[in-house]
Amino acid sequence: MPKSTKNQIMTTLAELLQAKRLDDITVTELVENCGISRQAFYYHFSDLYGVVDYGIQILLDELGAARPEDWHTAMERALTLLREHRTLVLNVYRAYERSYVESHVRRWAAPLVGARTRLAARSYAVTESQIAFMTDLLTQGLASIVLSWVEQGMPSSVIERMDDFDILVGGCLDYTLERLAQKNKR
Amino acid sequence: MGEVPVRVLTGTSFLSMETARRRGYHGADTTKTPQTERNVYDMAMMNSVKRAGFRALYGYLDKDPDTNIPKLMDWVDRFAGDGPNSFPDQRAAFRRVIENPDNNWYRLIRSMWTDIDGGVRRTFFENFMLNGNLIGWPIQEQARERYGCNIPWAILLDPTSACNLHCTGCWAAEYGNKLNLSFDEIDSIITQGKQLGVYIYIYTGGEPLVRKDDLIALCNKHSDCEFLCFTNATLIDEDFADQMLRVKNFVPAISVEGFEAATDGRRGTGVFQKVRRAMEILKARQLPFGTSCCYTSANLDSISSEEFVDQLVEWGAKFAWYFHYMPVGNDAAPELMPSPEQREQMYARIRAYRNSKPLFLIDFQNDGEYVGGCIAGGRRYLHINANGDVDPCVFIHYSDSNIRQKSLLDCLRSPLFMAYHDGQPFNENHLKPCPMLENPDKLREMVARTNAASTDLQSPESAEHLCAKCDGYAAAWHPAAQRLWACGHSREGCADACAPRRQAG
């Protein structure tokens, strides 16, 4: 029962987000549309941002874990999914500070990028802190690509270019790891 | 309850801290307080500095409490400097406490890290210490100055007059079980309270947990506040404890009467075991809780015994609040009021335990010296009953305001509350703080002057009837109160006879 109320709230918010920005929607409006009481809403969530967090969590669970070598396919899937809900995503995005969204994207992408870096690093004698450094840089790059993509209205061309991005990352990793390994030997 | 106009300030007109943080504001939650633009800006800046400093300090403690708790005072000393307002004596006393691992206060603080869930502990520090005091206090002070009335530090409210038990002599049961503050009404009280800097809300009743889903919803909505709840604990089950763990800002104060026979005698067979079970459930989830006891001439010796206090610690209580029996209500039993000797015994015992037990003990009638006397009438707190009547105190059921008709601020500016404001402290001797119990003429006078009415819905009691029960008590307590006060606060008048007691305390 509680689970279904939560989902019902999320679905209703998603519907409202087709027409309005998140910060133009009130809890009162949501509960009226949803046919529940305000207290039922607050039993589950602190505010509308909490519903968005919950929605994102469900989305991430749906996407599931990706193998390191498939990381760019995972990215592609995620971006495609976001694009399918374009209006909603933009109406949510505009209610947040960029830095807040960025920190979330980075949190999500870091393990994926980390695994990819580690995979490449297997054949090089590099230190843990060097791996962490590379992961951090690549995660930042990836996050800003995603954010700019959203800000540009989520064009499909960027998704199609994820393959190229993977090649870029792969080359970049191999080149840098090799140089780092050489430096470590000296 | 009919449709009543409630001033509901919806969530969108007030940024919760979490929302503010998400949107990239810092300290924006104070922008709605009554201040000038310039002040708003300054205060928001100050608050973000406080928040950042507090979080850094907390992170430092949290990382390695064993090493860092004792070093806490190095930080504090560095910030405090040696100015006249830097509390050097207090700091030195606190240093002695936290640098000694055997000290009872150190053990209590340390147990916050061994016995309490990390998220709940962090929320407590943020909501109670940071918001409730460091951030809330200056907002309260500004409002006090601006409006010239009392502004509370905490608000007590009764979500319902209903109770699932039927204890003999329960003062809360007077209201019957038909009254409720709605979710929107409580939400409005809290929203208005936060605008005045109040971040601490305490539920009483009735049995507040009869409304447990609404209480969880309020914890969730006001995630920057700390909620405490007087409860008989019999409705705390595994599911509710899970919800407490989820919201993190709900702390029960469980009523206990003593050991099994005393508890079951008053509340019904099997209640004691249910209370024990509730404590076990809370302890298993590392949720903090305390206890509350009402001391009477009949149970005082037992519930102030060392054996009982040790038992509270063993059960896992972190605080214990003791309340003096008040002869409130037409059917009260004045003979249950403690004798002067008994009250003095309580005074000595609680003070002794405070120096030896890892438990935060408060005796509300004898600890006036720490808070400057009576804290009611909004000076530090007020009470809103399940009918919306705004009482000055949980024990003083007279009012000239109802939250359904007035804003919280207007209630604080009502004649009765202003009479409290102007009259406090009611006695220079804080062992005689109360306008009812120890100074009954004060309450008689205030109620008459302000035309406040009894808010006891079952059986309205006149102030004269109530105060007459206290006249004898007040006169009898006076000599002991004078002697103890002189003893604790100046050498003059301190008879040799109380020297040993002073050492014990």
Ligand code: SF4
């Ligand atoms: S009115 Fe009496 S009981 Fe209430 S807070 Fe003041 S001193 Fe305490």
